[in-house]
Amino acid sequence: xxxxxxxxxxxxxxxxxxxxxxxxxxxxxxxxxxxxxxxxxxxxxxxxxxxxxxxxxxxxxxxxxxxxxxxxxxxxxxxxxxxxxxxxxxxxxxxxxxxxxxxxxxxxxxxxxxxxxxxxxxxxxxxxxxxxxxxxxxxxxxxxxx
Amino acid sequence: xxxxxxxxxxxxxxxxxxxxxxxxxxxxxxxxxxxxxxxxxxxxxxxxxxxxxxxxxxxxxxxxxxxxxxxxxxxxxxxxxxxxxxxxxxxxxxxxxxxxxxxxxxxxxxxxxxxxxxxxxxxxxxxxxxxxxxxxxxxxxxxxxxxxxxxxxxxxxxxxxxxxxxxxxxxxxxxxxxxxxxxxxxxxxxxxxxxxxxxxxxxxxxxxxxxxxxxxxxxxxxxxxxxxxxxxxxxxxxxxxxxxxxxxxxxxxxxxxxxxxxxxxxxxxxxxxxxxxxxxxxxxxxxxxxxxxxxxxxxxxxxxxxxxxxxxxxxxxxxxxxxxxxxxxxxxxxxxxxxxxxxxxxxxxxxxxxxxxxxxxxxxxxxxxxxxxxxxxxxxxxxxxxxxxxxxxxxxxxxxxxxxxxxxxxxxxx
Numbered sequence: 001x002x003x004x005x006x007x008x009x010x011x012x013x014x015x016x017x018x019x020x021x022x023x024x025x026x027x028x029x030x031x032x033x034x035x036x037x038x039x040x041x042x043x044x045x046x047x048x049x050x051x052x053x054x055x056x057x058x059x060x061x062x063x064x065x066x067x068x069x070x071x072x073x074x075x076x077x078x079x080x081x082x083x084x085x086x087x088x089x090x091x092x093x094x095x096x097x098x099x100x101x102x103x104x105x106x107x108x109x110x111x112x113x114x115x116x117x118x119x120x121x122x123x124x125x126x127x128x129x130x131x132x133x134x135x136x137x138x139x140x141x142x143x144x145x146x
Numbered sequence: 147x148x149x150x151x152x153x154x155x156x157x158x159x160x161x162x163x164x165x166x167x168x169x170x171x172x173x174x175x176x177x178x179x180x181x182x183x184x185x186x187x188x189x190x191x192x193x194x195x196x197x198x199x200x201x202x203x204x205x206x207x208x209x210x211x212x213x214x215x216x217x218x219x220x221x222x223x224x225x226x227x228x229x230x231x232x233x234x235x236x237x238x239x240x241x242x243x244x245x246x247x248x249x250x251x252x253x254x255x256x257x258x259x260x261x262x263x264x265x266x267x268x269x270x271x272x273x274x275x276x277x278x279x280x281x282x283x284x285x286x287x288x289x290x291x292x293x294x295x296x297x298x299x300x301x302x303x304x305x306x307x308x309x310x311x312x313x314x315x316x317x318x319x320x321x322x323x324x325x326x327x328x329x330x331x332x333x334x335x336x337x338x339x340x341x342x343x344x345x346x347x348x349x350x351x352x353x354x355x356x357x358x359x360x361x362x363x364x365x366x367x368x369x370x371x372x373x374x375x376x377x378x379x380x381x382x383x384x385x386x387x388x389x390x391x392x393x394x395x396x397x398x399x400x401x402x403x404x405x406x407x408x409x410x411x412x413x414x415x416x417x418x419x420x421x422x423x424x425x426x427x428x429x430x431x432x433x434x435x436x437x438x439x440x441x442x443x444x445x446x447x448x449x450x451x452x453x454x455x456x457x458x459x460x461x462x463x464x465x466x467x468x469x470x471x472x473x474x475x476x477x478x479x480x481x482x483x484x485x486x487x488x489x490x491x492x493x494x495x496x497x498x499x500x501x502x503x504x505x506x507x508x509x510x511x512x513x514x515x516x517x518x519x520x521x522x523x524x525x526x527x528x529x530x531x532x533x534x535x536x537x538x539x540x541x542x543x544x545x546x547x548x549x550x551x552x553x554x555x556x557x558x559x560x
Contacts, residue, residue, distance in 0.1 A: 003503050007496070007554045016557060038495050039512060039525035061525065063493035064555070118499055 006114035007064065010072075015064030020074035024057045033131030033143035035123050040066045044131045051082050056132070063124050069112065070128030076109055082136055089129045096122045159446070159454075160535045162187040173505025176543045181325055181353060181484050181531030182509050184378045186439075193438035194380060194431050205430055206404055206421070216430060223433035224420070226440045231351075231370060232361040233387050239420040240428055243384035244352040245275040247371035248319070250386055250423060251348055252279035254396040255369075256317070262288035264316040267345075269294040269302055269331075270521050271324045274514040276350045280319060290314070296521050300327045300476025307336065311343045318347045322354035326513045326529065327476025328459075328484030330354070337367050346392070352376055352384075356533070357455055357482045359448045362387050374432060378533075379439030383432030386423075393419035402426040443534070451534050455483035458532045462541045469545065471552055475522050483532030486513075489548070492555045494526035500554060501528075504547040 024045035034041045042060025058070045077085045091105045099116030115125045131143045163185045205217040228235040241247040283289045292310045295303045318340045337347045346368035355372040373384040402425030407415040416422045475486045498510030509529045512519045
């Protein structure tokens with residue numbers, strides 16, 4: 001695993017120019033998440049209709065890994081059924097902890113495989129996902145990676 | 147080359163530290179995190195190992211010679227710590243570290259001498275360990291915290307400091323050296339001003355004691371705290387210096403064995419300081435290690451250490467300025483060998499990971515000083531800090547790795 005693989009162009013690009021960035025006025029669900037160790041903070045907004053995530057956005061600030069992960073997450077889950085979103089998170093989490101990618105399920109998200117080599121950074125890559133999950137499940141507790 | 151000649155003459159310190167010959171992520175280790183904790187010389191490791199192998203027993207208890215030997219070396223450590231900061235040994239209390247020492251003062255001095263509405267002056271650059279114990283007092287008894295602001299260059303606003311004193315001010319708690327930006331505060335002046343208002347002063351010396359001569363008699367501070375582990379000694383032990391007249395007025399912080407003369411269920415008589423404040427079996431081997439660490443750095447000489455670290459700081463600042471894309475937070479001097487920096491929009495943790503992959507150990511984050519991060523409007527910084535074992539090649543490695551960060555983040559770091 002080289003640094004180039006961890007910080008590859010797609011991650012740098014999404015970290016610098018995140019997609020689906022901003023608030024969502026008609027959101028049916030929203031949640032704030034933070035990683036107190038890094039100071040990363042983000043909010044996830046989504047519109048759910050008939051069990052499908054029809055739109056999703058996020059805003060916040062953090063390291064390249066956390067912002068790129070949030071950006072690619074919004075791209076990946078838009079239009080998916082809620083149950084598929086939750087199972088995608090499971091695959092993604094497995095990727096980050098084992099480094100082994102289920103390419104079929106993960107698609108572009110498998111570019112985060114390199115994070116597995118840096119265990120302290122797993123929290124950065126999962127912050128947006130934990131926040132999304134809490135938003136979907138209407139979990140009242142605020143999300144913290146600590 | 148200037149750096150090479152400087153490197154050769156300074157290389158000899160490194161050989162005493164076995165860990166520094168090791169690796170980090172498969173690359174030769176470059177250790178630039180001494181402000182967090184310093185590595186240990188072989189002399190300290192050997193002293194602890196020898197103690198457990200030859201002289202260990204509980205102290206102040208056994209009637210046998212072995213316990214006497216252990217007691218003697220523990221008390222020798224107290225005497226060495228006292229000489230090290232020019233105090234007398236009955237003013238030296240062994241604690242678990244700086245954090246333990248400040249909590250002791252907060253709970254013992256604070257709860258016995260302060261009342262609701264009384265004020266404690268702290269500064270915006272304090273480590274959480276010199277904020278949270280006072281905040282606990284605020285919650286427990288309604289004391290009020292007043293905060294000295296930090297100026298743009300990373301120095302304290304001394305005019306504001308002078309204006310914060312009132313008839314309710316009961317203590318000043320200030321760091322000697324900032325753990326984040328290295329600023330050496332003018333604590334002698336601050337103590338004089340506080341004393342002219344009849345206010346005692348606690349100085350957090352965790353970041354000062356490893357880098358400069360500290361003379362508590364000359365400073366005239368009321369309390370001074372430091373940790374062994376930042377001073378090339380073991381973890382688990384630290385020192386609280388307190389003037390005798392305060393110690394005699396302060397109630398015990400924790401109760402247990404070793405701090406009493408007699409105990410019945412109706413009356414307990416405590417021993418005098420320092421043992422009054424050392425309940426339970428202390429970190430005896432830690433004291434042995436601290437003694438060895440103090441001997442080790444005394445042999446090198448604090449003036450030599452200071453000179454060495456200042457030349458590293460000067461070299462690193464020069465090299466960082468030459469890069470042109472790294473911004474140092476806190477530019478005031480004098481400062482200790484601590485440099486905090488950011489690179490425009492590249493997050494500190496991304497920089498930290500890249501340096502880590504290059505074998506370089508630095509700290510990235512808020513450095514337990516969130517108010518100071520807010521002051522400079524940054525979520526986190528990268529901090530490189532120097533110890534006696536660092537040399538110019540370590541700085542060169544840092545500079546090369548920062549160039550790599552720039553290559554990986556070409557737009558963001560621009």
